Amino acid sequence: MKTLKTLIVAALIVVAGFSANAQLTGTEIVEKAYNRETGDDQTSLLTMTLTNKQGKQRVRKISQFTKDFGDVEKSIMFFQSPADVKNTSFMSWSYDSDKNDDQWIYLPALKKTKRISSDSKSDYFMGSDFTYDDLGDRKLEADTHKLLREETVDGKDCFVVESVSNDEDYMYSKTITWIIKDSFIGYQKEFYDEDEDLLKVLSIKKYEEMSGIFVITNSEMKNVQKDHTTSMVLSDVEINTGVSASKFSERMMTRGM
Amino acid sequence: MKTRVIILMILGGFASHISMAQEVDVSGFVRTYEGVNIETGDFSIIQQTLNLNFEKRGEKVAFKANPMMYMYNSDSLSFNMREIYMDMYFENFDLRLGKQQIVWGKADGVFITDIISPLNLSEFLLPDFDEIRTGVIAAKLDYYVGNGTIEAIVIPQFTPITRPDENSIWYIQPDFPAPATFDWSKSTINPSLENTEIFLKYSAITSKIDFDLMGGYTWDDNPAMHVEKEFDMSSGNPVLTGLNITPQHHRLTIAGGSFSTEIKGLILRGEAAYYDGKYFQTEDPMAVDALIQKNYINYVFGLDFSIGGVKMSGQFIQKYILDYNDFMTENETLNTATFLARYDMLRETLHLELFSYIGLTDYDALIRPKITYDFDDSFSILLGGNVFVGDEVGQFGQYSDNTMIYAKVKYNF
Numbered sequence: 001m002k003t004l005k006t007l008i009v010a011a012l013i014v015v016a017g018f019s020a021n022a023q024l025t026g027t028e029i030v031e032k033a034y035n036r037e038t039g040d041d042q043t044s045l046l047t048m049t050l051t052n053k054q055g056k057q058r059v060r061k062i063s064q065f066t067k068d069f070g071d072v073e074k075s076i077m078f079f080q081s082p083a084d085v086k087n088t089s090f091m092s093w094s095y096d097s098d099k100n101d102d103q104w105i106y107l108p109a110l111k112k113t114k115r116i117s118s119d120s121k122s123d124y125f126m127g128s129d130f131t132y133d134d135l136g137d138r139k140l141e142a143d144t145h146k147l148l149r150e151e152t153v154d155g156k157d158c159f160v161v162e163s164v165s166n167d168e169d170y171m172y173s174k175t176i177t178w179i180i181k182d183s184f185i186g187y188q189k190e191f192y193d194e195d196e197d198l199l200k201v202l203s204i205k206k207y208e209e210m211s212g213i214f215v216i217t218n219s220e221m222k223n224v225q226k227d228h229t230t231s232m233v234l235s236d237v238e239i240n241t242g243v244s245a246s247k248f249s250e251r252m253m254t255r256g257m
Numbered sequence: 258m259k260t261r262v263i264i265l266m267i268l269g270g271f272a273s274h275i276s277m278a279q280e281v282d283v284s285g286f287v288r289t290y291e292g293v294n295i296e297t298g299d300f301s302i303i304q305q306t307l308n309l310n311f312e313k314r315g316e317k318v319a320f321k322a323n324p325m326m327y328m329y330n331s332d333s334l335s336f337n338m339r340e341i342y343m344d345m346y347f348e349n350f351d352l353r354l355g356k357q358q359i360v361w362g363k364a365d366g367v368f369i370t371d372i373i374s375p376l377n378l379s380e381f382l383l384p385d386f387d388e389i390r391t392g393v394i395a396a397k398l399d400y401y402v403g404n405g406t407i408e409a410i411v412i413p414q415f416t417p418i419t420r421p422d423e424n425s426i427w428y429i430q431p432d433f434p435a436p437a438t439f440d441w442s443k444s445t446i447n448p449s450l451e452n453t454e455i456f457l458k459y460s461a462i463t464s465k466i467d468f469d470l471m472g473g474y475t476w477d478d479n480p481a482m483h484v485e486k487e488f489d490m491s492s493g494n495p496v497l498t499g500l501n502i503t504p505q506h507h508r509l510t511i512a513g514g515s516f517s518t519e520i521k522g523l524i525l526r527g528e529a530a531y532y533d534g535k536y537f538q539t540e541d542p543m544a545v546d547a548l549i550q551k552n553y554i555n556y557v558f559g560l561d562f563s564i565g566g567v568k569m570s571g572q573f574i575q576k577y578i579l580d581y582n583d584f585m586t587e588n589e590t591l592n593t594a595t596f597l598a599r600y601d602m603l604r605e606t607l608h609l610e611l612f613s614y615i616g617l618t619d620y621d622a623l624i625r626p627k628i629t630y631d632f633d634d635s636f637s638i639l640l641g642g643n644v645f646v647g648d649e650v651g652q653f654g655q656y657s658d659n660t661m662i663y664a665k666v667k668y669n670f
Binding site for chain 2 (some may be wrong): 006014050052056059072081082083086093096099100102104109110111112113114115117118119120122123124126127128172228246250251255256257
């Protein structure tokens with residue numbers, strides 16, 4: 001009897017969960033994905049491998065730190081390789097409000113910290129297949145989201161949501177994202193160019209649970225039109241270690257890690 | 258020659274030994290740079306460069322040594338310890354001691370508040386901006402308050418601008434009305450407490466604006482030319498027969514500041530400084546040593562923007578002499594502009610760039626197109642040109658015979 005009761009309760013929870021999810025709109029699903037718990041701070045080493053259509057590879061290594069300050073998220077990156085960009089650093093302050101991100105770059109050869117425009121979000125990051133916009137936190141209201149369908153990919157139940165930018169000049173005509181139902185991780189994403197042809201596909205190769213938080217540790221962006229890819233692998237990931245607020249300053253940009 | 262070979266061998270051996278024994282980080286580049294004068298077909302530069310960076314960073318201390326060697330033509334070796342300093346990190350302040358390059362201000366390619374590390378103009382303004390500055394032996398203290406930094410710099414030994422030597426294609430022979438004799442005995446400043454240079458700056462980066470305010474009690478990098486005239490009175494009328502010229506550096510007090518901010522995706526930058534007590538050349542017959550002391554201001558406004566993936570930047574620069582009089586040989590105002598356009602292609606392996614200085618007072622220019630291709634992450638080739646436009650009156654036009662094309666091949670490690 002006890003077992004039966006347990007099964008019923010379990011079934012109800014599943015059904016309740018399912019029905020709760022089933023009622024979600026495209027906007028609500030994306031909101032949950034955007035607001036997914038990522039911890040108060042995070043430290044990691046990013047290895048970015050650029051592969052062209054001939055199979056030739058170029059590797060970039062970046063140490064990165066992020067910290068959530070409530071209404072602003074600050075991140076800082078220290079470039080480790082290749083040699084010509086070593087000791088370059090990049091800092092970004094991203095706001096919850098409509099305010100544009102503040103961004104600075106420190107160029108060790110020039111010994112100068114320069115404020116740079118955050119308006120060039122369609123620029124590709126270090127020659128990779130990721131634009132600055134792909135890597136940053138996109139605002140929920142920047143797009144109109146529509147739930148297209150639900151389907152299973154690689155054994156994972158996903159919502160499939162189409163997002164169309166409210167800005168006509170945006171670099172993508174639309175994106176379609178497969179969001180895992182139980183974790184709200186964006187598992188796969190397709191980017192369509194201005195002619196509505198498929199341009200890029202982002203695939204999550206691996207995600208891990210650390211300190212109760214899901215972290216994407218291996219992803220790949222493939223440009224299907226030019227047949228080149230960029231893989232991003234996170235290692236040495238640490239979450240909620242109490243990264244100092246002073247890490248996100250000009251002092252650290254010039255001094256290094 | 259033997260000494261140079263020994264220096265190279267010691268550095269080479271030292272690099273590998275230190276790197277292995279102390280886990281010192283060694284990086285740098287090797288570069289070959291050849292330029293051809295397009296009028297004469299002569300090689301205007303044949304230069305090989307080895308740049309080494311030894312760095313070790315710890316939690317509390319760090320050091321850096323940056324020896325750099327330039328070999329000109331086939332045998333002229335020039336060794337330069339560009340930087341060698343130690344860092345000490347404390348809770349709220351950092352201290353850097355030693356020979357260092359210090360860069361201030363928000364302007365690009367112009368030097369208004371960026372006056373601490375003097376320029377090496379032996380190849381005019383053509384070297385990369387990271388190579389054009391000369392290191393100064395200094396103590397630099399950075400004290401941190403919130404998002405702001407108070408920076409204090411003490412320089413015990415004055416270093417002047419490096420000028421091209423008389424055999425250089427960048428040397429401009431002064432035009433004197435009579436034979437000139439130079440007395441260089443007063444052109445150096447003895448290192449002493451009294452002769453120390455002092456600079457102070459407060460800078461901050463905020464979500465709205467980055468800014469800094471600076472002041473300096475320094476020496477004028479350019480020596481004033483004290484001129485004594487010799488006359489022959491035998492005919493009854495004075496006839497100028499000779500000039501005794503004594504180059505001498507004088508104290509200069511400077512106050513200024515700079516800012517940069519983002520407005521609707523554009524980066525607006527500005528920088529200005531007030532220079533108190535500079536000596537200018539004058540033709541006033543009543544002036545002592547053909548010099549007059551005046552104050553002047555120098556400022557720049559710049560805008561960085563992007564159109565269709567092309568990153569562009571424009572700057573307007575004006576130098577204005579206060580309380581000007583018509584005897585002065587220099588113009589009351591000197592207006593200059595700069596323009597930069599840069600486009601990266603092929604996943605940032607091909608870079609197209611055009612940088613120009615444009616003289617708005619004398620209608621001259623230096624136009625610098627270049628194209629760089631990165632064969633891989635460590636190896637690149639650059640093809641470029643330095644085109645001088647204008648006549649001999651202008652700061653760029655005076656080099657109109659030196660227009661050149663060049664190639665640089667560089668290996669980073």
